[in-house]
Amino acid sequence: MTSFGRSFILVVVLCGLLVLCNAATLGTLHRRSYFYVGERFTAQGNLSIAAGQIYVEHLTPQKVTQPLPLLIIHGHGMTGTNFLNTPDGRPGWADYFLSKGYEVYLVDQPSRGRSPWQKNIDGVQSAFDTFTIESHFTATQLHNLWPQASLHTQWPGNGSLGDPVFDNFFASTVPSLDDETETATKIRVAGSALLDKIGPVILLTHSQSGPHGWVLGDARPSEVKAIVALEPSGPPFMNAVFPPLTAARKFGLTDIPVEYSPPVTSPDDIARVTVSSSPSFTCFEQASPPRKLVNLANIPILVVTSESSYHSIYDDCTVQYLTQAGVRVDHISLGDVGIHGNGHMMFMEKNGLQIVDEVVQKWISKTIHQ
Numbered sequence: 001m002t003s004f005g006r007s008f009i010l011v012v013v014l015c016g017l018l019v020l021c022n023a024a025t026l027g028t029l030h031r032r033s034y035f036y037v038g039e040r041f042t043a044q045g046n047l048s049i050a051a052g053q054i055y056v057e058h059l060t061p062q063k064v065t066q067p068l069p070l071l072i073i074h075g076h077g078m079t080g081t082n083f084l085n086t087p088d089g090r091p092g093w094a095d096y097f098l099s100k101g102y103e104v105y106l107v108d109q110p111s112r113g114r115s116p117w118q119k120n121i122d123g124v125q126s127a128f129d130t131f132t133i134e135s136h137f138t139a140t141q142l143h144n145l146w147p148q149a150s151l152h153t154q155w156p157g158n159g160s161l162g163d164p165v166f167d168n169f170f171a172s173t174v175p176s177l178d179d180e181t182e183t184a185t186k187i188r189v190a191g192s193a194l195l196d197k198i199g200p201v202i203l204l205t206h207s208q209s210g211p212h213g214w215v216l217g218d219a220r221p222s223e224v225k226a227i228v229a230l231e232p233s234g235p236p237f238m239n240a241v242f243p244p245l246t247a248a249r250k251f252g253l254t255d256i257p258v259e260y261s262p263p264v265t266s267p268d269d270i271a272r273v274t275v276s277s278s279p280s281f282t283c284f285e286q287a288s289p290p291r292k293l294v295n296l297a298n299i300p301i302l303v304v305t306s307e308s309s310y311h312s313i314y315d316d317c318t319v320q321y322l323t324q325a326g327v328r329v330d331h332i333s334l335g336d337v338g339i340h341g342n343g344h345m346m347f348m349e350k351n352g353l354q355i356v357d358e359v360v361q362k363w364i365s366k367t368i369h370q
């Protein structure tokens with residue numbers, strides 16, 4: 001018998017005796033269903049096709065004990081699989097939240113993964129290459145593209161091409177729309193339709209979906225009760241760390257308009273000043289008096305930054321921009337709370353369950369009085 005066969009039988013026997021074993025090895029018992037939302041039927045000649053819809057996976061634990069579900073949106077090049085099992089086969093954050101009694105919704109972003117990309121309707125896509133994933137996410141310590149990159153120790157495996165865990169993770173990445181304005185416009189439509197159907201929720205975003213959190217909180221402030229933003233795309237107005245440092249997020253932290261007070265009619269209305277500047281990163285804030293992001297003002301927000309990610313350079317600036325605009329933000333840098341060595345894909349790293357338990361779930365239970 002193979003060693004897998006032997007350990008499987010051992011697990012089955014033990015789990016017959018110990019209910020706890022179930023969560024630790026096999027995941028949390030739940031029901032899975034899926035649906036699509038946000039479709040628009042469009043004429044093609046005398047026929048119709050649907051575009052703009054997003055895939056939504058709905059996971060319901062045996063016993064729901066939390067009043068608010070979690071809606072999780074993955075980052076660039078990724079799909080909802082990010083939060084299922086980890087690339088080395090351990091339970092992921094979806095399992096963790098199910099074990100705590102949350103319903104979980106995982107989406108695939110528009111025009112990506114199981115959300116259709118329609119020729120002649122949706123824009124140009126591109127995919128991550130292995131070097132970018134290795135040097136930015138999984139083996140940053142071998143490339144040292146920014147000072148904190150060398151602190152990375154938590155990726156399972158060596159994080160490079162040829163390692164089975166890396167290869168499995170890389171194979172799960174998919175082409176994504178290039179144009180963030182197009183993506184944001186589409187998520188505003190489909191995500192609002194989703195919130196109208198399932199809200200209110202706690203929204204969890206990662207990286208490129210960070211701005212989606214600000215956009216959806218703005219579009220449906222009463223349906224978004226809290227936002228957990230893991231290393232949201234930033235900093236304000238201009239890309240950092242990786243050249244070319246081009247303009248981005250022209251409405252501060254978003255590519256599409258969000259409601260400011262006093263209102264803005266064009267991005268140029270948002271007067272900015274430089275807070276600090278280095279060759280790899282310029283931090284901007286609004287000139288005084290700052291306009292307020294009024295629809296986000298009543299949504300508690302947690303920004304989480306890992307110790308070794310390139311976000312450790314500029315997430316403070318993103319948080320400062322939100323705070324200046326009247327938003328209630330808590331910022332936890334994992335290194336400051338004794339959690340060391342994580343990179344940008346923290347939730348699938350070796351200590352991912354420690355992060356969700358000690359940082360994310362702890363903040364949610366303290367913040368949302370349910």
Ligand SMILES: *[C@@H]1O[C@H](CO)[C@@H](O)[C@H](O)[C@H]1NC(C)=O
Nearest residue numbers: 042043044045046047048049
């Ligand atoms: C659509 O138009 C084509 C060409 O005129 C025709 O052959 C076809 O039957 C039409 N289909 C429908 C569903 O009306």
Ligand SMILES: *[C@@H]1O[C@H](CO)[C@@H](O)[C@H](O)[C@H]1NC(C)=O
Nearest residue numbers: 142158159160161162163164
């Ligand atoms: C990572 O591990 C794979 C598989 O053992 C090996 O082929 C590859 O050379 C390793 N890469 C590095 C950078 O260590």
